[in-house]
Amino acid sequence: MMQHVHDKIADLLRDIGVEGEIQLTVPPNPELGDVAFACFNLSKQLQKSPAAVAQDLMNKLEAHHFERYPLVQDAATAGPYLNFFIKTSELAKLVLTGIAEQGEAYGHTAVGAGKKVLIEYPSENTHKEFHIGHLRNVCIGNTLVQLYRASGYDLTAINYINDFGAHVVKCLWGLRKFHAGVEPPANPQRWLGVVYAEASKYIKEHEVEVKPELDELQKKLEARDPEIWPLFETTRAWSLEGFKKIDTELGISYTRIFLESEVKDRGQQLVDELLQKGVATVGEKGAIIIDLTPYDLDIAMVRKSTGAGVYLTSDLALAEKKFQEFPVDESINITGIEQNFYFKQLFKALELSGFQKKMTHIGYGLVNRPDGKMSSRLGNVILYDELRDEIAHRLWEASAARHADWPQEKLTALVKTLTLSVLKFSMQQHEAAKNITFDLEQATNFEGYSAPYVLYVVARINSLFKKAGHGRGLMVVDYDLLIEKEEKQLLLVLADFPTVLQKALNHHNPAVISKYSFDLAKTFNDWYANQLIVDVEAELQSARLALASAAQTVLTAALGLLTITTVDEM
Protein backbone atom coordinates (compact mmCIF):
# COMPACT_ATOMS: atom_id res chain seq x y z
CA MET A 1 0.00 0.00 0.00
CA MET A 2 2.77 2.38 0.97
CA GLN A 3 4.60 0.84 -1.94
CA HIS A 4 1.83 2.13 -4.18
CA VAL A 5 2.28 5.62 -2.77
CA HIS A 6 6.03 5.40 -3.28
CA ASP A 7 5.53 4.22 -6.85
CA LYS A 8 3.38 7.26 -7.59
CA ILE A 9 5.93 9.63 -6.13
CA ALA A 10 8.70 7.90 -8.07
CA ASP A 11 6.65 8.40 -11.24
CA LEU A 12 6.24 12.04 -10.41
CA LEU A 13 9.99 12.40 -9.86
CA ARG A 14 10.65 10.81 -13.24
CA ASP A 15 8.25 13.31 -14.80
CA ILE A 16 10.50 16.09 -13.59
CA GLY A 17 13.64 14.46 -14.91
CA VAL A 18 14.99 12.17 -12.19
CA GLU A 19 16.59 9.08 -13.67
CA GLY A 20 17.72 5.75 -12.29
CA GLU A 21 16.62 3.98 -9.15
CA ILE A 22 14.59 6.14 -6.83
CA GLN A 23 14.79 5.46 -3.11
CA LEU A 24 12.29 7.08 -0.82
CA THR A 25 12.43 7.33 2.95
CA VAL A 26 10.41 8.74 5.79
CA PRO A 27 11.30 12.18 7.16
CA PRO A 28 12.14 12.25 10.87
CA ASN A 29 9.24 14.55 11.60
CA PRO A 30 5.76 14.72 10.03
CA GLU A 31 6.05 18.51 9.92
CA LEU A 32 8.73 18.09 7.27
CA GLY A 33 6.64 15.84 5.06
CA ASP A 34 5.40 12.27 4.68
CA VAL A 35 7.84 10.90 2.11
CA ALA A 36 11.39 12.06 1.54
CA PHE A 37 13.65 12.00 -1.48
CA ALA A 38 17.32 12.50 -0.64
CA CYS A 39 19.36 14.27 -3.32
CA PHE A 40 22.87 13.09 -2.40
CA ASN A 41 23.28 10.68 -5.30
CA LEU A 42 21.95 13.16 -7.85
CA SER A 43 24.23 15.79 -6.43
CA LYS A 44 27.24 13.66 -7.33
CA GLN A 45 26.04 13.10 -10.88
CA LEU A 46 25.15 16.72 -11.47
CA GLN A 47 28.15 18.20 -9.65
CA LYS A 48 25.91 20.44 -7.63
CA SER A 49 25.24 20.71 -3.94
CA PRO A 50 22.44 18.40 -2.72
CA ALA A 51 20.44 21.40 -1.53
CA ALA A 52 20.67 23.01 -4.96
CA VAL A 53 19.50 19.81 -6.61
CA ALA A 54 16.51 19.64 -4.25
CA GLN A 55 15.68 23.24 -5.00
CA ASP A 56 15.97 22.67 -8.77
CA LEU A 57 13.56 19.75 -8.55
CA MET A 58 11.21 21.80 -6.44
CA ASN A 59 11.24 24.56 -9.05
CA LYS A 60 10.24 22.08 -11.73
CA LEU A 61 7.13 21.04 -9.85
CA GLU A 62 4.03 22.70 -11.23
CA ALA A 63 0.33 22.54 -10.56
CA HIS A 64 -0.35 20.01 -13.29
CA HIS A 65 1.95 17.49 -11.61
CA PHE A 66 -0.21 17.51 -8.52
CA GLU A 67 -3.29 17.19 -10.67
CA ARG A 68 -1.89 14.10 -12.31
CA TYR A 69 -0.91 12.59 -8.96
CA PRO A 70 -3.80 13.35 -6.61
CA LEU A 71 -2.14 11.41 -3.77
CA VAL A 72 0.51 14.09 -3.63
CA GLN A 73 -0.70 17.29 -2.10
CA ASP A 74 2.42 19.34 -1.84
CA ALA A 75 6.18 19.30 -1.71
CA ALA A 76 8.86 21.25 0.08
CA THR A 77 12.62 21.26 0.29
CA ALA A 78 14.49 20.89 3.50
CA GLY A 79 18.18 21.26 2.77
CA PRO A 80 19.25 18.26 0.67
CA TYR A 81 15.82 16.66 0.83
CA LEU A 82 12.76 17.06 -1.32
CA ASN A 83 9.81 16.12 0.87
CA PHE A 84 6.30 15.26 -0.25
CA PHE A 85 3.06 15.72 1.61
CA ILE A 86 0.39 13.15 0.95
CA LYS A 87 -3.23 14.18 0.65
CA THR A 88 -5.02 12.63 3.60
CA SER A 89 -8.37 12.07 1.91
CA GLU A 90 -6.78 10.27 -1.06
CA LEU A 91 -4.67 8.18 1.27
CA ALA A 92 -7.77 7.38 3.31
CA LYS A 93 -9.66 6.23 0.25
CA LEU A 94 -6.78 4.04 -0.87
CA VAL A 95 -6.06 2.49 2.52
CA LEU A 96 -9.56 2.11 3.91
CA THR A 97 -11.09 0.58 0.81
CA GLY A 98 -8.11 -1.74 0.50
CA ILE A 99 -8.40 -2.96 4.06
CA ALA A 100 -12.17 -3.25 3.89
CA GLU A 101 -11.90 -5.42 0.78
CA GLN A 102 -9.08 -7.67 1.95
CA GLY A 103 -9.97 -7.90 5.62
CA GLU A 104 -7.44 -9.89 7.62
CA ALA A 105 -5.78 -11.04 4.41
CA TYR A 106 -4.57 -7.46 4.04
CA GLY A 107 -0.84 -7.51 3.42
CA HIS A 108 -0.74 -11.09 2.22
CA THR A 109 1.23 -11.78 -0.95
CA ALA A 110 1.88 -14.59 -3.38
CA VAL A 111 5.68 -14.38 -3.39
CA GLY A 112 5.88 -18.02 -2.33
CA ALA A 113 3.19 -19.30 -4.66
CA GLY A 114 4.03 -22.76 -5.98
CA LYS A 115 6.86 -23.32 -3.49
CA LYS A 116 6.70 -26.18 -1.03
CA VAL A 117 8.49 -25.70 2.24
CA LEU A 118 8.99 -27.95 5.26
CA ILE A 119 9.52 -26.31 8.63
CA GLU A 120 10.85 -28.26 11.56
CA TYR A 121 10.20 -27.19 15.17
CA PRO A 122 10.05 -27.11 18.15
CA SER A 123 12.02 -30.37 18.34
CA GLU A 124 11.76 -31.02 22.04
CA ASN A 125 13.89 -33.54 23.88
CA THR A 126 12.01 -36.19 25.79
CA HIS A 127 13.16 -36.85 29.35
CA LYS A 128 14.01 -33.17 29.81
CA GLU A 129 12.15 -30.14 31.04
CA PHE A 130 10.26 -27.63 28.87
CA HIS A 131 11.54 -24.20 29.76
CA ILE A 132 11.10 -20.72 28.33
CA GLY A 133 13.87 -21.29 25.80
CA HIS A 134 11.65 -23.94 24.24
CA LEU A 135 8.75 -21.55 24.53
CA ARG A 136 10.63 -19.03 22.43
CA ASN A 137 11.24 -21.68 19.81
CA VAL A 138 7.53 -22.49 19.67
CA CYS A 139 6.46 -18.85 19.46
CA ILE A 140 8.94 -17.91 16.74
CA GLY A 141 8.18 -21.09 14.81
CA ASN A 142 4.43 -20.50 15.02
CA THR A 143 4.82 -17.01 13.62
CA LEU A 144 7.12 -18.09 10.81
CA VAL A 145 4.52 -20.67 9.82
CA GLN A 146 1.93 -17.88 9.63
CA LEU A 147 4.27 -15.61 7.69
CA TYR A 148 5.15 -18.24 5.13
CA ARG A 149 1.51 -19.11 4.59
CA ALA A 150 0.53 -15.45 4.35
CA SER A 151 3.15 -15.13 1.65
CA GLY A 152 1.69 -17.92 -0.41
CA TYR A 153 4.02 -20.78 0.46
CA ASP A 154 2.69 -24.30 0.66
CA LEU A 155 4.07 -25.04 4.08
CA THR A 156 4.15 -28.20 6.12
CA ALA A 157 5.26 -28.24 9.75
CA ILE A 158 6.91 -31.25 11.29
CA ASN A 159 8.34 -31.93 14.71
CA TYR A 160 11.49 -33.97 15.20
CA ILE A 161 11.58 -35.17 18.78
CA ASN A 162 14.83 -36.40 20.23
CA ASP A 163 13.93 -39.43 22.27
CA PHE A 164 17.10 -41.45 21.79
CA GLY A 165 20.11 -39.38 22.73
CA ALA A 166 22.51 -39.40 25.64
CA HIS A 167 20.13 -37.19 27.62
CA VAL A 168 17.63 -40.03 27.66
CA VAL A 169 20.26 -42.42 28.88
CA LYS A 170 21.16 -40.07 31.70
CA CYS A 171 17.57 -39.68 32.76
CA LEU A 172 16.84 -43.41 32.67
CA TRP A 173 20.03 -44.10 34.56
CA GLY A 174 18.98 -41.54 37.18
CA LEU A 175 15.53 -43.03 37.46
CA ARG A 176 16.91 -46.47 38.18
CA LYS A 177 19.62 -45.26 40.50
CA PHE A 178 17.65 -42.81 42.63
CA HIS A 179 13.96 -43.49 42.05
CA ALA A 180 13.57 -47.21 41.42
CA GLY A 181 9.99 -48.27 42.04
CA VAL A 182 8.85 -44.75 42.84
CA GLU A 183 5.38 -43.71 41.65
CA PRO A 184 5.57 -40.66 39.38
CA PRO A 185 3.94 -37.43 40.52
CA ALA A 186 0.98 -35.74 38.85
CA ASN A 187 3.05 -34.16 36.09
CA PRO A 188 5.49 -36.90 35.10
CA GLN A 189 6.79 -34.99 32.07
CA ARG A 190 8.05 -32.27 34.35
CA TRP A 191 9.37 -34.75 36.88
CA LEU A 192 11.57 -36.37 34.24
CA GLY A 193 13.19 -32.99 33.77
CA VAL A 194 13.99 -32.86 37.48
CA VAL A 195 15.42 -36.37 37.41
CA TYR A 196 17.49 -35.51 34.33
CA ALA A 197 18.96 -32.45 36.04
CA GLU A 198 19.69 -34.46 39.17
CA ALA A 199 21.35 -37.25 37.19
CA SER A 200 23.38 -34.80 35.07
CA LYS A 201 24.72 -33.16 38.18
CA TYR A 202 25.67 -36.47 39.75
CA ILE A 203 27.26 -37.75 36.56
CA LYS A 204 29.29 -34.59 36.17
CA GLU A 205 30.69 -35.09 39.66
CA HIS A 206 31.32 -38.83 39.32
CA GLU A 207 32.13 -39.04 35.64
CA VAL A 208 34.91 -41.59 35.79
CA GLU A 209 32.96 -44.17 37.81
CA VAL A 210 29.63 -43.97 36.02
CA LYS A 211 30.77 -43.49 32.44
CA PRO A 212 30.99 -47.23 31.69
CA GLU A 213 27.49 -47.76 33.11
CA LEU A 214 26.10 -45.05 30.85
CA ASP A 215 27.83 -46.39 27.75
CA GLU A 216 26.47 -49.81 28.56
CA LEU A 217 22.98 -48.43 29.04
CA GLN A 218 23.07 -46.53 25.77
CA LYS A 219 24.08 -49.68 23.92
CA LYS A 220 21.23 -51.58 25.53
CA LEU A 221 18.80 -48.84 24.67
CA GLU A 222 19.84 -48.71 21.04
CA ALA A 223 19.62 -52.49 20.90
CA ARG A 224 16.12 -52.28 22.38
CA ASP A 225 17.16 -54.56 25.21
CA PRO A 226 14.08 -55.68 27.20
CA GLU A 227 15.91 -54.80 30.38
CA ILE A 228 15.57 -51.08 29.66
CA TRP A 229 13.06 -50.82 26.82
CA PRO A 230 9.81 -50.92 28.86
CA LEU A 231 11.03 -48.15 31.17
CA PHE A 232 12.05 -46.14 28.12
CA GLU A 233 8.66 -46.52 26.48
CA THR A 234 6.73 -45.66 29.62
CA THR A 235 8.75 -42.57 30.38
CA ARG A 236 8.86 -41.42 26.81
CA ALA A 237 5.07 -41.55 26.74
CA TRP A 238 5.04 -39.24 29.77
CA SER A 239 7.16 -36.70 27.94
CA LEU A 240 5.25 -36.96 24.70
CA GLU A 241 1.92 -36.49 26.45
CA GLY A 242 3.24 -33.50 28.34
CA PHE A 243 4.62 -31.91 25.17
CA LYS A 244 1.42 -32.58 23.29
CA LYS A 245 -0.51 -30.72 25.95
CA ILE A 246 1.83 -27.75 25.76
CA ASP A 247 1.83 -27.79 21.96
CA THR A 248 -1.96 -27.77 21.90
CA GLU A 249 -2.08 -24.95 24.43
CA LEU A 250 0.31 -22.87 22.35
CA GLY A 251 -1.44 -23.65 19.09
CA ILE A 252 1.20 -25.59 17.17
CA SER A 253 -0.05 -27.95 14.54
CA TYR A 254 2.48 -30.16 12.83
CA THR A 255 1.44 -32.86 10.42
CA ARG A 256 3.95 -35.42 11.61
CA ILE A 257 6.23 -36.19 14.51
CA PHE A 258 9.52 -37.89 13.68
CA LEU A 259 11.23 -39.64 16.55
CA GLU A 260 14.96 -40.01 16.70
CA SER A 261 14.45 -43.65 17.64
CA GLU A 262 12.78 -44.32 14.32
CA VAL A 263 15.65 -42.98 12.22
CA LYS A 264 18.73 -43.81 14.25
CA ASP A 265 19.23 -47.33 12.87
CA ARG A 266 19.06 -46.00 9.35
CA GLY A 267 21.54 -43.33 10.40
CA GLN A 268 23.99 -46.03 11.46
CA GLN A 269 23.54 -47.69 8.07
CA LEU A 270 24.26 -44.40 6.37
CA VAL A 271 27.45 -44.06 8.38
CA ASP A 272 28.56 -47.45 7.08
CA GLU A 273 27.75 -46.36 3.55
CA LEU A 274 29.69 -43.15 4.00
CA LEU A 275 32.64 -45.16 5.28
CA GLN A 276 32.56 -47.27 2.14
CA LYS A 277 32.32 -44.22 -0.06
CA GLY A 278 35.26 -42.72 1.75
CA VAL A 279 33.31 -39.66 2.85
CA ALA A 280 33.62 -40.78 6.45
CA THR A 281 36.82 -42.13 7.99
CA VAL A 282 37.98 -43.76 11.18
CA GLY A 283 39.32 -41.21 13.63
CA GLU A 284 40.67 -41.12 17.16
CA LYS A 285 39.91 -44.15 19.33
CA GLY A 286 37.95 -45.72 16.51
CA ALA A 287 35.23 -43.09 16.32
CA ILE A 288 33.82 -42.47 12.84
CA ILE A 289 34.25 -38.94 11.57
CA ILE A 290 33.78 -36.77 8.54
CA ASP A 291 36.73 -34.48 8.03
CA LEU A 292 35.31 -31.05 7.26
CA THR A 293 38.52 -29.14 7.89
CA PRO A 294 38.87 -28.32 4.15
CA TYR A 295 35.67 -26.31 4.57
CA ASP A 296 36.78 -24.69 7.84
CA LEU A 297 34.17 -26.74 9.67
CA ASP A 298 36.47 -28.85 11.82
CA ILE A 299 35.73 -32.50 12.25
CA ALA A 300 32.22 -33.90 12.57
CA MET A 301 31.77 -37.11 14.49
CA VAL A 302 29.06 -39.42 13.20
CA ARG A 303 29.61 -42.41 15.50
CA LYS A 304 31.19 -42.73 18.90
CA SER A 305 34.08 -45.09 19.55
CA THR A 306 31.65 -47.20 21.54
CA GLY A 307 29.65 -47.71 18.37
CA ALA A 308 26.76 -45.61 19.66
CA GLY A 309 25.29 -42.90 17.48
CA VAL A 310 25.22 -39.16 18.03
CA TYR A 311 22.78 -36.49 16.86
CA LEU A 312 24.47 -36.21 13.52
CA THR A 313 24.00 -39.93 12.93
CA SER A 314 20.25 -39.57 13.17
CA ASP A 315 20.09 -36.23 11.40
CA LEU A 316 21.57 -37.77 8.27
CA ALA A 317 18.76 -40.31 8.19
CA LEU A 318 16.12 -37.77 9.10
CA ALA A 319 17.04 -35.63 6.11
CA GLU A 320 16.69 -38.63 3.84
CA LYS A 321 13.39 -39.68 5.34
CA LYS A 322 11.68 -36.33 5.49
CA PHE A 323 12.43 -35.47 1.89
CA GLN A 324 11.11 -38.88 0.89
CA GLU A 325 7.86 -38.35 2.75
CA PHE A 326 7.51 -34.68 1.87
CA PRO A 327 8.68 -33.69 -1.59
CA VAL A 328 9.46 -30.07 -0.83
CA ASP A 329 11.73 -27.45 -2.36
CA GLU A 330 13.22 -26.30 0.90
CA SER A 331 13.55 -27.51 4.46
CA ILE A 332 13.88 -25.13 7.38
CA ASN A 333 15.10 -25.94 10.88
CA ILE A 334 14.45 -23.68 13.83
CA THR A 335 16.79 -24.16 16.78
CA GLY A 336 18.81 -22.11 19.25
CA ILE A 337 21.77 -20.19 17.80
CA GLU A 338 24.18 -22.32 19.80
CA GLN A 339 23.58 -24.92 17.10
CA ASN A 340 24.60 -22.62 14.22
CA PHE A 341 27.93 -24.33 13.78
CA TYR A 342 26.44 -27.78 14.13
CA PHE A 343 23.99 -27.07 11.33
CA LYS A 344 26.74 -25.82 9.06
CA GLN A 345 28.46 -29.15 9.66
CA LEU A 346 25.26 -31.09 9.11
CA PHE A 347 24.45 -29.36 5.84
CA LYS A 348 28.00 -29.83 4.58
CA ALA A 349 27.96 -33.48 5.61
CA LEU A 350 24.69 -33.96 3.74
CA GLU A 351 26.11 -32.21 0.70
CA LEU A 352 29.13 -34.53 0.72
CA SER A 353 26.74 -37.47 1.00
CA GLY A 354 25.18 -36.38 -2.26
CA PHE A 355 22.25 -34.42 -0.92
CA GLN A 356 21.12 -31.55 -3.12
CA LYS A 357 18.16 -30.02 -1.36
CA LYS A 358 17.94 -26.46 -0.15
CA MET A 359 18.25 -26.49 3.61
CA THR A 360 18.03 -23.48 5.88
CA HIS A 361 18.78 -23.13 9.54
CA ILE A 362 17.17 -20.36 11.54
CA GLY A 363 18.83 -19.84 14.89
CA TYR A 364 17.01 -17.90 17.55
CA GLY A 365 18.73 -16.28 20.52
CA LEU A 366 18.88 -17.81 23.96
CA VAL A 367 16.74 -16.71 26.82
CA ASN A 368 18.86 -15.58 29.76
CA ARG A 369 17.92 -14.35 33.19
CA PRO A 370 18.86 -10.97 34.61
CA ASP A 371 21.17 -12.75 37.06
CA GLY A 372 22.90 -14.77 34.36
CA LYS A 373 22.29 -17.71 32.15
CA MET A 374 19.77 -20.47 32.56
CA SER A 375 21.06 -23.96 32.89
CA SER A 376 19.50 -27.23 33.92
CA ARG A 377 22.58 -28.00 35.94
CA LEU A 378 22.40 -24.78 37.93
CA GLY A 379 18.75 -25.56 38.58
CA ASN A 380 17.67 -22.02 37.71
CA VAL A 381 15.65 -22.64 34.56
CA ILE A 382 12.31 -20.90 34.25
CA LEU A 383 9.85 -23.65 33.43
CA TYR A 384 7.04 -22.99 31.03
CA ASP A 385 4.29 -24.10 33.44
CA GLU A 386 5.63 -21.98 36.27
CA LEU A 387 5.90 -18.88 34.12
CA ARG A 388 2.44 -19.37 32.68
CA ASP A 389 0.88 -19.81 36.10
CA GLU A 390 2.65 -16.77 37.49
CA ILE A 391 1.51 -14.58 34.62
CA ALA A 392 -2.03 -15.92 34.88
CA HIS A 393 -2.02 -15.16 38.59
CA ARG A 394 -1.00 -11.55 38.09
CA LEU A 395 -3.43 -11.08 35.22
CA TRP A 396 -6.21 -12.47 37.36
CA GLU A 397 -5.54 -9.93 40.08
CA ALA A 398 -5.45 -7.06 37.61
CA SER A 399 -8.58 -8.19 35.78
CA ALA A 400 -10.63 -8.97 38.86
CA ALA A 401 -9.83 -5.54 40.26
CA ARG A 402 -11.02 -3.87 37.06
CA HIS A 403 -14.16 -5.92 36.60
CA ALA A 404 -15.58 -6.65 40.02
CA ASP A 405 -18.97 -7.22 38.42
CA TRP A 406 -17.86 -9.91 35.95
CA PRO A 407 -18.82 -13.54 36.54
CA GLN A 408 -16.01 -16.03 37.20
CA GLU A 409 -16.24 -17.74 33.81
CA LYS A 410 -15.88 -14.47 31.95
CA LEU A 411 -12.81 -13.55 33.98
CA THR A 412 -11.36 -17.02 33.52
CA ALA A 413 -11.75 -16.84 29.77
CA LEU A 414 -10.20 -13.37 29.66
CA VAL A 415 -7.23 -14.35 31.80
CA LYS A 416 -6.62 -17.43 29.71
CA THR A 417 -6.42 -15.45 26.48
CA LEU A 418 -4.37 -12.68 28.04
CA THR A 419 -1.93 -15.14 29.58
CA LEU A 420 -1.15 -16.68 26.22
CA SER A 421 -0.87 -13.25 24.63
CA VAL A 422 1.64 -12.13 27.26
CA LEU A 423 3.70 -15.32 26.93
CA LYS A 424 3.81 -15.13 23.17
CA PHE A 425 4.44 -11.42 22.93
CA SER A 426 7.24 -11.45 25.48
CA MET A 427 9.02 -14.16 23.50
CA GLN A 428 8.78 -12.24 20.24
CA GLN A 429 9.22 -8.61 21.12
CA HIS A 430 12.96 -8.65 20.48
CA GLU A 431 14.92 -9.63 17.41
CA ALA A 432 14.67 -13.39 16.98
CA ALA A 433 18.37 -14.01 16.37
CA LYS A 434 19.47 -12.11 19.45
CA ASN A 435 19.83 -13.42 22.96
CA ILE A 436 17.31 -11.87 25.28
CA THR A 437 17.26 -11.25 28.98
CA PHE A 438 13.98 -12.39 30.39
CA ASP A 439 12.80 -10.39 33.36
CA LEU A 440 9.65 -11.63 35.07
CA GLU A 441 8.89 -8.19 36.48
CA GLN A 442 9.03 -6.74 32.99
CA ALA A 443 6.96 -9.53 31.48
CA THR A 444 4.27 -9.05 34.09
CA ASN A 445 4.18 -5.31 33.65
CA PHE A 446 1.14 -4.87 31.48
CA GLU A 447 1.90 -1.31 30.44
CA GLY A 448 3.85 0.00 27.49
CA TYR A 449 5.41 -2.39 24.98
CA SER A 450 3.37 -5.43 25.91
CA ALA A 451 0.52 -7.60 24.68
CA PRO A 452 -2.14 -6.03 26.93
CA TYR A 453 -1.32 -2.58 25.56
CA VAL A 454 -2.09 -3.75 22.03
CA LEU A 455 -5.10 -5.86 23.00
CA TYR A 456 -6.49 -2.94 24.93
CA VAL A 457 -6.77 -0.92 21.75
CA VAL A 458 -8.71 -3.71 20.05
CA ALA A 459 -11.09 -3.77 23.01
CA ARG A 460 -11.38 0.00 22.95
CA ILE A 461 -12.40 0.00 19.32
CA ASN A 462 -15.04 -2.61 20.08
CA SER A 463 -16.31 -0.37 22.78
CA LEU A 464 -16.56 2.52 20.32
CA PHE A 465 -18.73 0.50 18.00
CA LYS A 466 -20.87 -0.63 20.88
CA LYS A 467 -21.40 2.95 21.94
CA ALA A 468 -22.21 4.08 18.42
CA GLY A 469 -24.64 1.21 17.95
CA HIS A 470 -23.03 0.91 14.58
CA GLY A 471 -22.60 -2.18 12.42
CA ARG A 472 -19.30 -3.12 10.77
CA GLY A 473 -20.60 -3.41 7.21
CA LEU A 474 -19.30 -1.35 4.37
CA MET A 475 -20.00 2.18 5.42
CA VAL A 476 -20.52 5.04 3.08
CA VAL A 477 -17.58 7.19 3.94
CA ASP A 478 -16.77 10.74 2.99
CA TYR A 479 -12.97 10.54 2.98
CA ASP A 480 -12.66 14.29 2.77
CA LEU A 481 -13.68 14.48 6.40
CA LEU A 482 -10.50 12.78 7.57
CA ILE A 483 -8.21 15.75 7.85
CA GLU A 484 -6.64 15.63 11.29
CA LYS A 485 -2.91 15.02 11.57
CA GLU A 486 -3.46 12.05 13.88
CA GLU A 487 -5.71 10.53 11.23
CA LYS A 488 -3.05 10.90 8.60
CA GLN A 489 -0.43 9.31 10.86
CA LEU A 490 -2.73 6.38 11.53
CA LEU A 491 -3.39 5.93 7.81
CA LEU A 492 0.33 6.00 7.07
CA VAL A 493 0.97 3.28 9.64
CA LEU A 494 -1.88 1.18 8.27
CA ALA A 495 -0.52 1.60 4.76
CA ASP A 496 2.83 0.26 5.88
CA PHE A 497 1.64 -3.15 7.05
CA PRO A 498 2.31 -5.10 3.83
CA THR A 499 5.93 -3.89 3.82
CA VAL A 500 6.29 -4.87 7.46
CA LEU A 501 5.05 -8.35 6.74
CA GLN A 502 7.61 -8.77 3.97
CA LYS A 503 10.40 -7.53 6.18
CA ALA A 504 9.46 -9.93 8.96
CA LEU A 505 9.53 -12.84 6.53
CA ASN A 506 12.79 -11.85 4.86
CA HIS A 507 14.55 -11.48 8.18
CA HIS A 508 12.82 -14.43 9.82
CA ASN A 509 12.03 -12.02 12.57
CA PRO A 510 8.63 -11.89 14.29
CA ALA A 511 9.74 -8.89 16.34
CA VAL A 512 9.14 -6.72 13.29
CA ILE A 513 5.45 -7.60 13.60
CA SER A 514 5.39 -7.12 17.38
CA LYS A 515 6.97 -3.72 17.07
CA TYR A 516 4.55 -2.77 14.34
CA SER A 517 1.51 -3.82 16.34
CA PHE A 518 2.73 -1.67 19.21
CA ASP A 519 3.37 1.31 16.93
CA LEU A 520 -0.06 0.96 15.41
CA ALA A 521 -1.72 0.73 18.82
CA LYS A 522 0.24 3.74 20.01
CA THR A 523 -0.68 5.77 16.95
CA PHE A 524 -4.32 4.89 17.51
CA ASN A 525 -4.12 5.94 21.18
CA ASP A 526 -2.66 9.26 20.14
CA TRP A 527 -5.65 9.85 17.87
CA TYR A 528 -8.09 8.59 20.48
CA ALA A 529 -6.69 10.93 23.09
CA ASN A 530 -6.95 13.97 20.86
CA GLN A 531 -10.06 13.49 18.74
CA LEU A 532 -13.60 12.34 19.46
CA ILE A 533 -14.70 9.40 17.38
CA VAL A 534 -18.28 8.63 18.34
CA ASP A 535 -19.47 11.87 19.92
CA VAL A 536 -19.44 13.83 16.67
CA GLU A 537 -21.96 14.47 13.95
CA ALA A 538 -23.10 11.48 11.89
CA GLU A 539 -20.98 11.76 8.74
CA LEU A 540 -17.77 12.48 10.59
CA GLN A 541 -18.59 9.62 12.93
CA SER A 542 -18.91 7.25 9.96
CA ALA A 543 -15.59 8.33 8.55
CA ARG A 544 -13.82 8.00 11.87
CA LEU A 545 -15.41 4.65 12.69
CA ALA A 546 -14.28 3.40 9.30
CA LEU A 547 -10.74 4.37 10.22
CA ALA A 548 -11.07 2.78 13.66
CA SER A 549 -12.42 -0.36 12.09
CA ALA A 550 -9.49 -0.57 9.70
CA ALA A 551 -7.09 -0.12 12.59
CA GLN A 552 -8.80 -2.95 14.42
CA THR A 553 -8.65 -5.22 11.39
CA VAL A 554 -4.94 -4.65 10.94
CA LEU A 555 -4.18 -5.00 14.65
CA THR A 556 -6.04 -8.29 14.70
CA ALA A 557 -4.21 -9.44 11.59
CA ALA A 558 -0.82 -8.48 13.03
CA LEU A 559 -1.55 -10.23 16.30
CA GLY A 560 -2.91 -13.16 14.36
CA LEU A 561 0.45 -13.58 12.65
CA LEU A 562 1.96 -13.77 16.13
CA THR A 563 -0.76 -16.36 16.88
CA ILE A 564 -2.17 -14.05 19.52
CA THR A 565 -5.94 -13.99 19.96
CA THR A 566 -7.66 -10.71 20.75
CA VAL A 567 -10.39 -10.04 23.32
CA ASP A 568 -13.59 -7.99 22.96
CA GLU A 569 -13.40 -6.48 26.40
CA MET A 570 -10.70 -6.27 29.04
Place this chain on the structure above:
RNA sequence: GUCCCUGUAGUUCAAUGGAUAGAACGAGAGCCUUCUAAGCUCUAGAUCUAGGUUCGAUUCCUAGCAGGGACACCA
Protein backbone atom coordinates in the same frame (compact mmCIF):
# COMPACT_ATOMS: atom_id res chain seq x y z
C1' G B 1 44.00 -21.18 21.36
C1' U B 2 40.53 -20.88 16.76
C1' C B 3 35.80 -19.46 14.85
C1' C B 4 30.79 -17.10 15.29
C1' C B 5 27.50 -13.47 17.65
C1' U B 6 26.81 -9.05 20.71
C1' G B 7 28.55 -4.09 23.03
C1' U B 8 23.37 2.21 22.35
C1' A B 9 19.84 6.18 28.45
C1' G B 10 19.77 3.32 35.37
C1' U B 11 17.39 -1.37 32.90
C1' U B 12 15.29 -4.11 28.54
C1' C B 13 15.38 -3.10 23.47
C1' A B 14 14.92 0.03 18.16
C1' A B 15 17.35 2.57 14.16
C1' U B 16 17.95 -0.28 4.21
C1' G B 17 25.39 4.49 5.29
C1' G B 18 21.58 9.94 5.78
C1' A B 19 17.84 15.14 8.69
C1' U B 20 17.60 16.58 15.97
C1' A B 21 20.00 8.32 17.65
C1' G B 22 13.90 6.32 18.74
C1' A B 23 10.71 3.42 22.31
C1' A B 24 9.32 0.91 26.74
C1' C B 25 10.15 0.15 31.92
C1' G B 26 12.16 2.71 36.05
C1' A B 27 12.73 8.17 38.16
C1' G B 28 10.30 13.27 38.56
C1' A B 29 5.75 16.53 37.27
C1' G B 30 0.76 16.57 35.42
C1' C B 31 -4.30 14.68 33.02
C1' C B 32 -10.59 10.95 34.45
C1' U B 33 -18.48 16.06 35.34
C1' U B 34 -15.75 13.29 26.76
C1' C B 35 -16.21 7.43 23.78
C1' U B 36 -12.21 1.58 28.78
C1' A B 37 -6.50 5.67 33.03
C1' A B 38 -3.91 -1.91 31.05
C1' G B 39 -4.58 5.13 28.55
C1' C B 40 -2.46 10.28 27.48
C1' U B 41 0.99 14.77 28.13
C1' C B 42 5.72 16.94 29.89
C1' U B 43 11.06 16.60 32.21
C1' A B 44 15.94 14.35 32.99
C1' G B 45 18.95 10.47 30.62
C1' A B 46 22.92 6.79 25.85
C1' U B 47 26.16 5.02 20.64
C1' C B 48 32.75 0.37 24.74
C1' U B 49 37.95 2.46 23.17
C1' A B 50 41.47 3.95 19.26
C1' G B 51 42.28 4.36 14.23
C1' G B 52 40.38 4.10 8.97
C1' U B 53 36.79 4.45 4.47
C1' U B 54 32.88 8.39 3.18
C1' C B 55 30.16 14.72 1.62
C1' G B 56 28.01 11.92 5.84
C1' A B 57 29.26 6.05 10.38
C1' U B 58 25.25 3.37 15.83
C1' U B 59 25.61 0.99 10.94
C1' C B 60 31.16 -0.68 6.78
C1' C B 61 36.83 -2.01 7.64
C1' U B 62 41.24 -2.82 11.19
C1' A B 63 43.06 -3.29 16.12
C1' G B 64 41.98 -3.45 21.25
C1' C B 65 38.71 -4.18 25.54
C1' A B 66 34.19 -6.56 27.56
C1' G B 67 30.14 -10.27 27.46
C1' G B 68 27.83 -14.71 25.23
C1' G B 69 28.13 -19.12 22.21
C1' A B 70 30.52 -23.08 19.40
C1' C B 71 34.87 -25.96 18.51
C1' A B 72 35.06 -35.52 17.86
C1' C B 73 32.84 -39.25 21.96
C1' C B 74 27.79 -33.23 25.14
C1' A B 75 22.91 -32.18 23.33
